[in-house]
Amino acid sequence: xxxxxxxxxxxxxxxxxxxxxxxxxxxxxxxxxxxxxxxxxxxxxxxxxxxxxxxxxxxxxxxxxxxxxxxxxxxxxxxxxxxxxxxxxxxxxxxxxxxxxxxxxxxxxxxxxxxxxxxxxxxxxxxxxxxxxxxxxxxxxxxxxxxxxxxxxxxxxxxxxxxxxxxxxxxxxxxxxxxxxxxxxxxxxxxxxxxxxxxxxxxxxxxxxxxxxxxxxxxxxxxxxxxxxxxxxxxxxxxxxxxxxxxxxxxxxxxxxxxxxxxxxxxxxxxxxxxxxxxxxxxxxxxxxxxxxxxxxxxxxxxxxxxxxxxxxxxxxxxxxxxxxxxxxxxxxxxxxxxxxxxxxxxxxxxxxxxxxxxxxxxxxxxxxxxxxxxxxxxxxxxxxxxxxxxxxxxxxxxxxxxxxxxxxxxxxxxxxxxxxxxxxxxxxxxxxxxxxxxxxxxxxxxxxxxxxx
Numbered sequence: 468x469x470x471x472x473x474x475x476x477x478x479x480x481x482x483x484x485x486x487x488x489x490x491x492x493x494x495x496x497x498x499x500x501x502x503x504x505x506x507x508x509x510x511x512x513x514x515x516x517x518x519x520x521x522x523x524x525x526x527x528x529x530x531x532x533x534x535x536x537x538x539x540x541x542x543x544x545x546x547x548x549x550x551x552x553x554x555x556x557x558x559x560x561x562x563x564x565x566x567x568x569x570x571x572x573x574x575x576x577x578x579x580x581x582x583x584x585x586x587x588x589x590x591x592x593x594x595x596x597x598x599x600x601x602x603x604x605x606x607x608x609x610x611x612x613x614x615x616x617x618x619x620x621x622x623x624x625x626x627x628x629x630x631x632x633x634x635x636x637x638x639x640x641x642x643x644x645x646x647x648x649x650x651x652x653x654x655x656x657x658x659x660x661x662x663x664x665x666x667x668x669x670x671x672x673x674x675x676x677x678x679x680x681x682x683x684x685x686x687x688x689x690x691x692x693x694x695x696x697x698x699x700x701x702x703x704x705x706x707x708x709x710x711x712x713x714x715x716x717x718x719x720x721x722x723x724x725x726x727x728x729x730x731x732x733x734x735x736x737x738x739x740x741x742x743x744x745x746x747x748x749x750x751x752x753x754x755x756x757x758x759x760x761x762x763x764x765x766x767x768x769x770x771x772x773x774x775x776x777x778x779x780x781x782x783x784x785x786x787x788x789x790x791x792x793x794x795x796x797x798x799x800x801x802x803x804x805x806x807x808x809x810x811x812x813x814x815x816x817x818x819x820x821x822x823x824x825x826x827x828x829x830x831x832x833x834x835x836x837x838x839x840x841x842x843x844x845x846x847x848x849x850x851x852x853x854x855x856x857x858x859x860x861x862x863x864x865x866x867x868x869x870x871x872x873x874x875x876x877x878x879x880x881x882x883x884x885x886x887x888x889x890x891x892x893x894x895x896x897x898x899x900x901x902x903x904x905x906x907x908x909x910x911x912x913x914x915x916x917x918x919x920x921x
Contacts, residue, residue: 486675494668501660509653517640519615520553524638525617532559532621532634538568542576545569555612556639561621561632568634580635596802614639678708686714693721747844748827754837756782756813768843770823782812797822813839819846826850879907881919 531544547570549557557571570739571849575583614637621634687879738760744747748765752758758780766776771793772785790808797820798805804822807818810829828844873893876885883901888894901909 486671486679490668490671490675494664495570495743498661498664501664502657505653505657505660509650514613518615521613521615521638521640524548524554524557524640525636526617528557528559528636528638529617529619530621532636541569542573545571546573553640554638555641556637558637559621559634559639561623561634563633565633612641613641620846629640636725682708682711682714686717689714690717728774747842749843750841751834752782752812752839758782758785759838765843768822768825768827768845788829793823814841819850877906877918883909 472490495695498782528545528548536544545559548554556573558567559569560567560580565589567575567578567583569581570576614638616635619634619636620631623630623632628873640774696828704832739762742760742762743764745762745764748768749760749762750765751760758778761776766773768778771788772788775785775788786809789811790908794805794808806814806818807898810818811820811822814829814831817828819826821827825845826849828846830842830844832840832842873889874887875883877889878884880920882903882905884903886894886898886902890900907915909915910918
């Protein structure tokens with residue numbers, strides 16, 4: 468299993484953190500809830516035990532009081548009961564207003580309940596019960612003292628007639644040993660519950676780590692290795708589950724991607740070879756005007772833009788650079804006939820122009836995605852030949868114009884194709900009657916035969 472540093476368990480952006488954080492939160496919540504439940508159960512059990520002990524004490528004291536003993540015997544009985552280990556206070560009050568007739572604290576005997584010190588809520592408990600005339604529910608003080616106060620009818624002291632007067636019996640009980648023992652028992656049980664929850668959380672974490680995170684890490688590592696240029700034939704060992712199926716599927720997809728990428732690379736290489744073999748400059752711009760593809764001939768034809776013609780540069784940027792530099796020199800001969808700088812990189816129709824001293828025929832072609840492929844053919848030699856022919860033709864026409872005789876040009880099919888005469892009135896027929904017609908159709912047979920056989 469992969470060892471993960473503790474600090475990295477809850478990385479905010481990781482899958483591990485998103486999976487383990489709820490587990491830890493649930494474990495903490497369940498542990499807290501379990502401990503709280505155990506403590507509440509301990510409290511309930513302790514309260515039930517103290518309630519039972521208080522009820523037994525109250526019953527014993529009530530039986531003793533109703534037996535009408537002398538005040539001294541009653542005090543001795545109360546003192547003996549108050550000396551028990553868990554008894555904090557045992558008090559009997561009678562009369563209206565209530566006066567203490569026996570108490571485990573001898574200093575309180577004979578005092579009015581209303582004059583008692585407000586210690587342990589003794590006075591308040593007695594006053595509430597005397598006011599309601601019923602048994603008061605047990606109460607567990609924060610100090611650990613459990614008290615129970617009960618209203619009863621007791622025989623009047625020194626009265627043999629059986630007269631009963633309202634009385635109150637109150638006990639305060641605290642069992643520190645029982646409380647400590649129950650607390651330790653609850654603590655031990657809480658620790659066991661906590662240990663079980665922690666163990667369960669660790670088991671769940673280990674299962675998630677082994678069954679989910681480790682296979683996902685293998686898939687991610689495989690994809691990253693392939694992304695970094697790993698061997699196309701490299702294969703990983705996948706787990707026999709959905710994650711393993713995902714990894715295997717990704718592997719097959721990446722193999723297909725590798726195959727298609729190889730085909731694209733080969734096709735791109737062939738395309739580069741093809742455009743490099745062309746005796747013309749080639750450049751491809753995408754629909755945004757960014758330069759995508761070009762050959763060496765294109766950069767040679769734009770030698771003044773050396774260093775700027777790189778993939779990604781926009782046609783508008785090239786046009787601005789050309790307009791600030793060589794464009795001024797190229798338009799010097801004939802400014803009105805030279806196209807604007809932007810037409811050279813984003814033209815809509817073919818045109819010829821002189822660039823860097825060379826004549827280029829620029830032919831733009833639109834692609835289906837809105838891009839442009841520009842072909843730049845160097846036609847300097849063709850233009851020179853055309854210029855030479857035009858000059859030769861002009862010289863020939865000049866020579867013909869100074870010759871006084873009439874001249875007729877007859878092509879290989881014996882047709883009149885042209886003529887030259889100093890005076891049209893000397894022609895035997897108007898030009899439209901013989902140009903383009905056969906000699907035999909225009910001239911008499913003898914003269915036609917003489918010219919044809921010539």
